[in-house]
Amino acid sequence: MVKNMGLNWRLWSLHKHNHLLVKAAVSILLMGLAFRLLFVHSTVPETPFVEKPVIPNPPVSEDVPEIRDPIPEEVVAEKCDLFTGDWIPNPSGPVYTNESCQLIETHQNCMKNGRPDSAYLYWRWSPRDCELPQFDAYRFLELMRNKAWALIGDSITRNHVQSLLCILSKVEQPDHVYHDKGYKSRRWVFPSYNFTISVLWSPFLVQAAIFEDMNGVSTSEAELHLDQLDKKWVDQYQNLNYMIISTGKWFLKDTIYYENGTVVGCHSCSNKNLTKLGFKFAYQKALSFVFNFIVTSKHKGMILFRTATPDHFESGEWFSGGVCPKTAPVKEGEIEFKDLHGILRNIELEEFAKAEKKAQENGVNLKLLDVSKISLLRPDGHPGPYRFFHPFANDKNATVQNDCLHWCLPGPIDSWNDVIMEMVVNG
Incomplete structure (x- = not known):
């Protein structure tokens, strides 16, 4: 009996001892794990933390579009509408500043002219059907070795070429080799x-x-020859590898129309005894003539037709006290094209559709650069009163002519x- 009891005691003691060993091992394991976790979180990561730039007047949350799910690759391959999308926050801001680029004309240099807000600088265009990479100046210049570009049109075109030059000048400063008498x-x-x-x-x-x-003040009606192309661009046409061609709002000006050297009518010329044909007649006729030249030209480069851009004048026009006070983008559906711009746009799209078909048949690379909707959503991107240098420095209530048509640089x-x-590289 005593012998059995001693055996049982030794077995129980051994069992207890083993149990204690297991508990000790588990405890050591848990302590090691805890120490490891503590060590990992207390050490400096391999990649240093980079502080985000401070954004003055950052975009407010209600203007931020919904975060969209990643776009499946098969959808991108089938459909990529670059011109339907949203302006989304861009914390990194523009790639150049008015200080880093010396090519910005005075009327578009909004920051130098004292524009007080800067949130308009921190947005980028994001198509809904595909990812749009940021412009790569290094790659662009490599692709364009020994090539010639021309941007052809009005003052918005001059505005645009400054933007392109400012971005490219981050890689290399261009040499200014020619200008006409008026620097246009x-x-x-x-x-x-x-x-x-x-x-x-x-x-x-x-x-x-x-x-x-x-300043756009006319002393007489413009005289427009609807059956003659402007030699300033036609004479260089075949020597250009890439072109961006545009027109638009100039057709709304007071104009007398000629064909075969003879006056055929006019637009907004009530003091003259001429047939009132209107700007729609002239715009359709001029675009048809331009497109017919392009599609039959056998040009081997790329030609982009840029649609006209809307203005954002409120409470008047440029000559009657109009202003553009917005400081953030708007969303699709919150703003519409003005009637006159809608008419211009419809003519553009109709004439381009007819020309595109003929261009394909003739092997001419003609594409539509439809920036109208992109621009419509940015009423905040214009100089407004800051087309002038510090316009309110001497009088905060001064009456100043606003510019709600051209664009601040940097800007939208x-x-x-x-x-x-994206159009040039990936078609």
Whole structure:
């Protein structure tokens, strides 16, 4: 009996001892794990933390579109509408500033002119059906070695060429090699790449005599020859590898129309005994003539037709006290094209559709650069009163003519270049 009890005691003691060993092992394991976790979280990560830039007046949350799910690759391959999308926050801001780029004309240099808000700088265009990479200046210049570009049109075209030059100047400063008497047509060369960019002043694209000053004040009606193309761009046409051609609002000006050297009518010329044909007649006729030249030209480069951009004047027009006080983008559906711009746009799309079919048949690479909707959603991107240098410095209630048509630089127009590069590189 005693012998059995001793055996049982030794077995129980051994069992207890083993149990204690197991508990001790588990405890050591848990302590090691806890120490490891503590060590990992207390050490400096391999990649240093980079502080995000401080954004003055950042976009407010109610203006931020919903975060969209990633776009499946098969959808992107089948459908990529670059011109339908949203303006989304871009914390990194523009790739250049008014200080880093010396190519910005005074009237578009909003920051230098004292514009007090800066949130308009921190947005980028994001199509809904595909990812749009940021413009790659290095790659663009490499692709454009020994090539020539021209942007052809009016003052919005001059506005755009400054944006493109400012982005490219982060890689190399261009040499200014030509300008006309009024500095409206100009040319630059990037010497390391033998790459040329020109801006050609041709606001109607057809031959025109214009009588107005730098502020747009006319002394007489423009004289427009609807059956003659403007030689300023036609004479260079075949020597250009890429072109962006545009026109638009100039057709709303007081104009007398000619065909075969004879007056056939006019627009907004009530003091003259002429047939009132209207701007729709002239715009359709001029675009048809321009497109017919392009699609039958056998040109081997790429030609982009840029649609006209809307203005955002409120409470009047540029000549009657109109202003553009918005400081953030708007969403689709919150703003509509004005009636006159809607008419211009419909004519553009109709004439382009007819030309596109003929271009494909003739092997001419003609594409539509439809920036109208992209621009419509940015009423905050204009100089407004800051087309002038510190307009309220002496009188905070001063009456100042606003510019709600052109674009601040940097500004929304920079995103046009993202779209253009995608069209040029990936078609």
